[in-house]
Amino acid sequence: MSKSETKSDQHKDKILKISREMFAEKGYEATTTRMINQAAGTAEGLMYYYFPHGKHEILDTIVYQGIINRANQLQAKFEDCTTKDDLEERLMQIFENIWQVFQDKENYQSFVITIHERTLLSDDQADWLLQVLEGLVDQIAEQLQTAPVLDGLSKDQYRPLARVIVSIFQKVIYDELLIKDNCQLTDQMKNRIRPQLEVVL
Template identity: 30%
Template sequence: MSPRTENQYEQIRENRKHQIMHVALELFAEKGYSTTSINAIASRAGISKGLMYNYFSSKEALLREIVHSGMAELMDVFDPNKDNFLTDEEFVFFINESFRIVQDRKYFWKLYFALLAQPAVLNVFDNRLRDTVLPLIRIMTDYFRRKGFTDPESEALLFGALMDGVALNYLYDPEHFPVEKIKKVIIERFG
């Protein structure tokens, strides 16, 4: 009789929104942003095309929200308020964490690399990307400096590139990429 409460509506919206973002992330990661149609998203989410636009003003807005929410989660994980100091133990922990994050959120990372590899299409990352990565690079630089390397910054950048490459190989050819072994080798080599 009476309309739903504010709270009920809030709940419905929250759920739907997550559902749409979830489904869209999967499709964007699998088939690419421009190859994924709103139709496909709506149909996999089991809703009508029109409803999508009740939650996101456009396909691009949907993508942006997915990316930003993913990035936000990420920043939470790589807690930036930890002191700039990385012990050997923490370094190992950091590597483990990184692997876990990629493994836990494969879809997000696939989308990440797909978008990265096509910057002219949609600059979705703004400065957020560098803002996230830079502190990490700095911490790693410090770490390698303390380890006595002559060019710790390049060392850090190399390490970053290595992690990118590992993620790439893991995501796109997991069958031929023995993650655990690789992790071990990394720790031996860089830890």
């Protein structure tokens, strides 16, 4: 990569970083391209060089990058879960891993923007959101099939079980991050999840 390409990438990343911060703090509509340019120290034309479709293309990029970053950080393995306590503990680890994703400032900002600006999202972006959730459901369902403790389930029961588990995680994450604006994982939160996992398992 040449020096000019590196500098170009740095300019583009700076515009994205500042836009992400402003969209998360002020909202998409309240943030103007002029505000972004002033904060980034860039000329109007330079922003349109990197993002020909302007502010909405910046939003598209932020949402897409945030979703990809979150999706790529989640892993689950259950083949050594021989008791329901083992499985419950592993699921709690998955929840904690998901929570850790949002401890990254950029991931958190992208998540907030994606939810707050959902009416502005294209069909493709809405599909990305669904794909992340469905991907997590698929991943957990696939791993649940390897858990010896669940050998009694029929093959068509794993995915509905995984969907309920993801819904439990999703509700707590939305309540804490969006409604309460709480980024700290607490024992109280874990204690809200555990009884629900006990019921579904």
